Amino acid sequence: MASIYRDYFRIDEDPFSITPDPKFLFLSRNHREALAHLRFGMEEGGGFVLLTGGVGTGKTLLCRNLLESLPDEVDVALILNPRLQPFELVASICDELHVEYPDAAESIKVLVDHLNTYLLSSHAAGRRTVVIIDEAQNLSYEALEQVRLLTNLETKTEKLMQIFLIGQSELEEILDQPNLRQLAQRITARYHLQSMGRPETKEYVRHRLEVVGISQHLFTNSALEAVYQLTNGIPRRINIYCERAMVAAYAERKNEVDYFLLKRAAEEVEGNRRKGRWRSLLKVSAVAAVLVVLSTTLSFNDITSFGNNVEHQMRLLLTDLAVHEKSAPVVPKEIVTDTIIPNNKVDFSPIKSAQAGYSDSEVVVAEKAEYPLVDGKEFEAMIAGEAFPEDQAFSALLRFWNVDAPAVVDGSVFCKTADAHKLKCVYGKGTWTSLEYFNRPVIIELETSDGRLVNMMVTELQGNRVVIDHNGVRMSLERATIDHLWSGSYVLLWKPPQLSDTTLAVGAHGQDVIWLNDILDRDEGIYEIQTQGKRNDRFDKRLVERVVRFQQKHGLTPDGIVGEQTLIQLQSASGDPDVPLLMQSKG
Missing domain, CATH: 3.90.70.10 (Cysteine proteinases)
Structure with missing residues (x-):
């Protein structure tokens, strides 16, 4: 689908891909400060540098930008999958730095000895070594302790290795534990990355469109306001909603994304769309929705500012409303689907659920029961x-x-x-x-x-x-x-899905890949607008990109390989009512 809308908008790449590409980097105030802290830590040398932030705030993209700006004399070991035992972690660092060690090595000491020899030789040649560990909140206590011990490798005057820990917000909580205080004391620079404000969110969208050569006016002003309200300025959520809105604009043959298209796209992503709602309640609900959302989510200062600008905001919205009334959505016949499968008739085995094509609105979720509160x-x-x-x-x-x-x-x-x-x-x-x-x-x-x-x-x-x-x-x-x-x-x-193989990767084909495509369609909210006909049964480059987006969205290592961790999240996204969940709604 992405390649189709590229042709429609005459662009060569997706402006809102969630794959961290440094050329799309938009430096908000928080991102500039975070990058400054990373560079400061790099200049200081030795010890740890810590960057934390919520899911999707742009930590990995900042890390990629830092990598591109490093001097030639810096050697980097980038660890993207930290769910490793201490031995595996040290071995991965050695592999990244091309440190040779015996194939039969069974102890960490052997690996560390070879690593130390390499670091001393590299230091003597005027080179520096940096280890960057992404998703570091997934490191076990034992692995964190081993990482701390690696910083003991030093000369008489300086450390031989500097370590960057990049992770989600809970990494700070983990490092605050008493048994990790020695590691925490070695952190020389730290920064917690927060989401963007309203003006920066709008500039972020315009910036990404400019990078691929699209006019700034593709998204109307009221649509940009809705982007901020719906995403709270979190880059990954912005990308997901905006990309889905562009797919919808292509499907309806529109040349711009207005408030209504953006809001509907967001609801489809969240799985809350109600058929007919936009046509029957358009005039009343759309205006009321903006006022309610804005009034309930803004701070006091924002409310004051917004209060002085209500007339302007309403004028933006009513402009979209007038355009919307004049041009009702026209969905091409070849992408219309209206399959309804009764809940009690759906077989949720991988192949049959893929063929059934059930939607979120067809899965009955029990109301949350109230249980006695125990103090x-x-x-x-x-x-x-x-x-x-x-x-x-x-x-x-x-x-x-x-x-x-x-x-x-x-x-x-x-x-x-x-x-x-x-x-x-x-x-x-x-x-x-x-x-x-x-x-x-x-x-x-x-x-x-x-x-x-x-x-x-x-x-x-x-x-x-x-x-x-x-x-x-x-x-x-x-x-x-x-x-x-x-x-x-x-x-x-x-409960693993009934697949013919435990891992799916490039080269796989058949019903397993059809199942994977359909679960991803469901997760991206585009199942009902897919082209009818033969489903793609090849694990190709396009599917790798979709898997990477899914993995990034769900906090997984974005390697494009569907293994156990990815399968667990895919199973959650499938909506299978036979799978008990801790949380009925997970976002």
């Missing part, structure tokens, strides 16, 4: 007086996936039992963000004040509240109630 004292009294054995928790988790399990399932056979029912175990250690990422019911391990381990089944996350299941009884807790008890350890289950 901290009640909860501590409860876990002090009752046992929460691991084997009962394992049994409860299996039953949550509709597995007919006995009341007690020993931990030694838990994963085997799950595997027999085509489920996979995931053990890990992380934060609430980790659980939100997997978005599956989970068992967490708590440690009481008297040293006992308590295994708790978490069935839902509702904002700052956690819903737990104990012996079939559900109750609600504030996250803060158990934060100080949770060790970070968890175990969960997921």
Whole structure:
């Protein structure tokens, strides 16, 4: 679809691709400050440089820009997949720097010795070495400790290696833990990247259009205002909404994106579009929507400023309304689909769900139930007086996936039992963000004040509240109630799709690739406007780009390969009602 709208707008590349391309870099005030901190840290040399920010705020793009501006005498090891054991991490750094080491090396010491020899030789030749670790919030404690130890490689006067940690906001929380204070003390520069304001958001859109040679006027002023309100100035969300709006403009043969087209595109991305809503409620709802959104999301100063400019904003919106009324959308016949599959008739196996083409509006989501709120004292009294054995928790988790399990399932056979029912175990250690990422019911391990381990089944996350299941009884807790008890350890289950291979990459073909394309269509909100006919069954360059966009959107390593982590997120995006989720809406 992207290549088709390129022809329509007469451009050679996508202006709103979420792949981090340095030529699209737009330096807002925050981005300029962040880049200055990175360069300052580079000039200081040694120690750690820390860059954090929310998902999609532009951290990776800044990192790419920094790489392009480095002097020739700087050697860089770029680690994009930090979910590695300490040995694997050091080996990856060696590989990036072309450090030779024995194939049979089994200890970290052997790798570090060879790395140290390389660094000393490089330093003697007047060269510097930098390691950049992206998505660093995924580093385990052991890996972080090993990274800290690498900064001990030094001469009498200076460090031999400088390390940049780039990660999401929770990385700061991780580094604030007492057991990582030695690493935190070695950070020489740090910056937290925030989203853009209203004027910069509008300039950002215009900038990306200019880079590919499109007139600044493709998006109307009211559409740009809606972009800011809908995205809160987060670059990745801006790119997703604007690209979807351009696809819609192509489909309706329009030469500009107005407020209504942008808003509808945003709703399709979010999966909330209601058929007929825009035609029947256009005059009243459109004007009211802008006023409500603006009045409920602006700060006091913004409200004052907006209040002085209401007439201007309304005039922009009514201009779009007049144009919209004169030219009703014309959708080309070849891309119209109107397939409705009743919920109870859909088979969610990969191939059949791909063929069915169900939409978000056809998946029934149960309303959130209200559970009794248990305060901290009640909860501590409860876990002090009752046992929460691991084997009962394992049994409860299996039953949550509709597995007919006995009341007690020993931990030694838990994963085997799950595997027999085509489920996979995931053990890990992380934060609430980790659980939100997997978005599956989970068992967490708590440690009481008297040293006992308590295994708790978490069935839902509702904002700052956690819903737990104990012996079939559900109750609600504030996250803060158990934060100080949770060790970070968890175990969960997921159901891999029934594919012919566990990994999809370039060269794959057949029904697995058709399934992948259709799930991506659904995630991008373009399933219903796809051209009818034979579906693409080849994993080609275009599909790699789509997979990369999906991975970046969902906080994955953007390698274009569909492995376990990507499959878990694809399964969540599929809307399969048989998959239990922690959060019904994840954005």
